[in-house]
Amino acid sequence: MSRFGEVDDQYDPHELERRVFEYWDEVDAYEQTVEHRSDGESFFFVDGPPYTSGAAHMGTTWNKSLKDVYLRFFRMQGYDVTDRPGYDMHGLPIETRVEERLGFENKKDIEEYGEENFIEACKDYAEEQLEGLQEDFQDFGVWMDWEDPYKTVSPEYMEAAWWGFSKAAERGLVEKGHRSISQCPRCETAIANNEVEYEDVEDPSIYVKFDLADRAGKIVIWTTTPWTIPANTFVAVDEEGDYVGVRAEKDGEEELLYVAEAKHESVLREGRYDDYEIVEELTGEELLGWSYEHPLAEEVPDHVDAEGAFEVYAAEYVDTHGDGTGLVHSAPGHGEEDFERGRELGFPIFCPVGGDGVYTEDAGKYAGQFVKDADDEIIADLDDNGALLASGTVDHSYGHCWRCDTGIIQIVTDQWFITITDVKDELLENIEDSEWHPEWARDNRFQDFVEEAPDWNVSRQRYWGTPLPVWTPEDRDDGAATAASPEHADGRADEEMIVIGTREELAERVDQDIDPETVDLHKGTVDELTITEDGTTYSRVPDVFDVWLDASVASWGTLNYPEDDSRFDELWPADFILEAHDQTRGWFWSQLGMGTAALGDIPYEEVLMHGHALMPDGRAMSKSKDILIDPHEAIDRHGRDVMRMFLLSNNPQGDDMRFSWDGMQTMENHLRTLWNVFRFPLPYMRLDGFDPQEVTLEDVDGDLELIDEWVLARLQSTKAEMTAAFEDRRQDKALDALIEFVVDDVSRFYVQAVRERMWEEDDSASKEAAYATIYRVLRETVALLAPYAPFISEEIYGTLTGDEEHPTVHMCDWPEIDAYWEDEQLEADVAHLRAIEEAGANARQQAGRKLRWPVPRVVVAADDERVVEAVERHTDLLADRLNAREIELVSPDERWGELQYSAEADMSELGPAFGDRAGQVMNALNEARIDDPSLGALEEAVSDVLEDDESITDEMVSFVTQTPDGVAGTAFGLNGDDRGVAYVDASLTDDIESEGYAREVIRRVQEMRKELDLDVEERIALDLEIDDDRVADLVSEREALIREEVRADELRTVEDGHRKEWDVEDVSMEIAIEPLAAAEASE
């Protein structure tokens, strides 16, 4: 780009972004930036891989924008940043999508289609989705290594998963277990607890009476899963709970029922008993050992038959005040807690249900039925058997498969586990080694989650995943999970298993001949491989890994470790990761678990945890319900920089972000302001041939004016504030600081103040100083903005620097604070002056005097010395900004005449002094009006509310001036504290009217010049006719001023020019102008 070249009049994000994309491509901006930092200190960032189903939504967009802003920031700070993006491409979600595409209903369809074909289809689908995501991310302006993303389906990445798992196995943390798990009966696989999604559904709610075997009466249980009754093995009670025996009467018949004392009324109400009477009070302990009869003993002849079954036992999971009856039907073949307790009690694990949710032959009468379909029949049978006390329905939340939305069932199957509960202490210690933003996410939420976490079931009975690298002896049944295999009830690891860690090891040990360089590790290939050692042949366990395991190894998978071990030692663990809060149960957790199990360490040092993107009305976005804001629409409406700025202006620490079109518009306005600030000095610099390399700020130091020094001081404190905010991981606060600087300080104040210097036609030191100042300000501002809005920053940078600096702004260093230009006092001074100016403008408006008209004087009544200092040091600047002929200062210990006073109360003083009457005293003080600002006068004015011995002290009040007639006054303050009052004396003199009218004329001529679209330098002839003779005289006194300002070389009658009638303060004027250039050119 050529320096100070012509730029668009209007900020046009789409055209600009298109140009910048082209430019980046042309100069290999990304590659050059990476190369530029290749000698820097390493910074290891790991990308949490998005799942490759569906397009980028606003949440993903926010996430990637956050990553981009921090990676760019770290780069600008000099780090050599690892920025390899990743994609999570295996797993059930993709399988279900592909099943939908192919019209499959269940696993049988897949088997018929062919496992290998299905895996191929899944791979194609994932790659297809990846392309879409990748295009989106690039389109958002995110700079990562798009040429070489890590993919969880690549051989080297799958090897990283194998390696991690094998390290965990070496540490004895891998075992095959016979456990109660959540099973999706449609997908026919176990799913992890964190894949279970809870939804409100209507289920049966039944109360069942179990006949006691060796005594009179019945115990009553409650369940919402009638289909688990066939597997009932025992009933649990709370040992310390209170229970009652109730003699209940219905239709003339009496029954003796045992339930928790706290629940007896509600249970009897459910059973619609006519009357009842408590006949016995017992503790849970007294119920222990009571035996009962299985209510479906005949229907399920193969039911549990073991010593001690069908008796009452104590269990911790019983609550005598919760739902139900205080007696809990327990089936170790189903529920997780039942299973644990059943195993403690040494019961066989009876689970008459297969992985597809269909009852097996063990279920007797119900064999072959899907369990949920059997509920009605079971309820009817219980009723027939006289065991049903009540039957209804209940609305409650029940677990569903996260992908296909099928209700899950709890069954006991064989699964492979990483027994992270064995290293729970280590996990909790490792958490301490990580720094989280926000802190509470680690100390409360994550720690709680880890403390509660059960062993990690890593096996899935599916196809599209990383195969378990486990081989077991062929003659044993270690295959896909089968229900009910009581012989494995101890659930310990198989001593004879072989766990393979790398492809090389695989090639060495398998019987078949394979090439480790080219072997694909998916099921299609590895299922065929066997290992024969010491006369035993081992075959592979057919399961694949839980997809969370894939992502859990990203910290070394990103480095292609173990295949490539060149960087692992130097880089691992990750310096920084950044994801949304749902990842506490996901990636934050799986990485901690895997890192600890495999290497004994947490794989990341710093976590930035952001929230979710919500709809403008606060609802969660949901693609399936079509409740969403599409990032592409946001870009279409406002452009990429604006969308990024909006997203990045939100707090990234834990809080959710509400999308807002207003917020987007605001950001566009800010960028437009920046654009205007940027393009304002360009024509002047171009005209004067300003060369920032020749004329640096340091060269013009002696010619800098106060306002220049001030804006430079503000630039230093803005950099300090931004750097601190970035280091605190609050890029939103950093952006706020930058916007305030650009919009408030540079655009509204500095540029307003220097424009006249830039208009000067002759060369001047002051103009050069202003050029150098604004150049430095803009040059550093675009560097500060670059991580947020990389496109507009690039264009501005290119226009400012031409070929003199880096090819791209993103190679710049993060601007450092230059102590030389720091000036806190000046910043504070100007803050005071701006407050006074603002008050003065207000007072002017009250007095009906426009800024264009000078006023004879402005009186500043200062409340404190700091204001006095500021005004004394910068009187001229203040007079200029307020267009006042004179500034008069009234110091704090003086009074300006003709003023009245009131008092403002300070509640922090009144409170302790007056107690509960403080409010009353405050009101009296606020309403008081006195001529003399003394405590005595004030006390007199509020004497009604004061008691005899009470007085008002200095600390309690501050006096406030009341505006006298003829002068308008407005209080000014800083940070909410009053610092004084600015009074504008708006009286008129001939001289003032002369200048006022002259300025009115100038402004109208300027507007007419603009209407003709004249160049700034264009000379004109001016024709001015004013009806009012007095005003005409006043204006003619300022003829020279007018001619200079509007560049009127000639004052004469204009025949054919641009002519207009104006009404100025009720005086009508006729103005005509004509450019002289045309005439000159023709001569």
Add this chain to the structure above:
RNA sequence: GGGCCAAUAGCUCAAUUAGGUUGAGCGCCACUCUGAUAAGGUGGAGGCUCUCGGUUCAAAUCCGAGUUGGCCCA
């Protein structure tokens, strides 16, 4: 059902680690200004600080119990 977080102007958020008369930006309305300006300036409307209790002379702030939303867990 449990845990964590949030709740302040129409919207987004502040309110100085530890109570003291609730503020800003955006949006809206009116007026005004304009040779960088789809800008700017001034004013206005808009708040039982989610509810109910408690502590205190005094609570947006501290404590307790709820309500709503988000996430997590069961």
